[in-house]
């Protein structure tokens with residue numbers, strides 16, 4: 001029997017979204033891998049399942065194409081918020097997020113970044129603002145948790161870093177017990193950062209919302225940017241700002257929702 005889904009993207013980060021609020025939908029890793037495959041399945045950076053929540057408008061589960069589950073996905077949160085409309089609350093494994101829909105895009109309060117080494121998590125104690133580690137020419141990164149783990153390298157030119165090879169090497173390094181999303185950032189000025197991301201469980205994507213937030217938080221902590229900045233990713237720009245409560249908000253575009261059907 002065919003199952004309906006919606007296909008959407010936020011700044012080029014694309015998702016297959018299933019609505020399991022009325023009827024439960026199991027997503028074992030093998031099914032995720034098959035559906036996320038860009039040749040044999042629907043094809044997406046992440047597979048999203050909307051489930052009922054007792055604490056928010058919806059519980060959003062997030063699956064990477066390798067079948068692993070994540071606690072946060074900024075761009076998908078914006079897409080789901082657009083589907084819900086108005087002011088929405090979205091619960092994920094990483095926390096409860098609030099969203100606001102507007103003409104020019106969707107704004108999500110992504111909550112406060114976590115900087116403790118155990119919160120990232122790292123395998124042992126370390127200064128997460130300036131880690132004494134290196135992989136080839138990438139060195140001295142920061143680490144931030146936005147509901148999912150991120151490592152951020154600040155470099156002179158993000159475009160020349162061989163992320164296809166260094167990304168998976170860093171993602172799977174044992175210093176990151178839950179693996180990690182790898183962010184390569186170039187600070188252009190105090191309100192503009194260029195960013196490329198190798199995503200945990202997904203590889204190179206055109207944009208990563210939590211990566212943009214984590215990179216902004218790390219740059220803020222190093223005094224490199226003011227209280228808001230445009231993050232330019234290959235797929236588009238996200239506007240990141242510090243909220244009054246010390247959290248981080250993210251605003252960006254959301255695509256049309258295309259309807260589809262698939263056999264599970």
Ligand SMILES: N[C@H](CCC[C@H](N)C(=O)O)C(=O)O
Nearest residue numbers: 070073074075148200209210
């Ligand atoms: N690959 C990420 C999940 C998706 C994050 C990204 N698509 C976003 O917009 O935040 C992880 O395993 O933590």
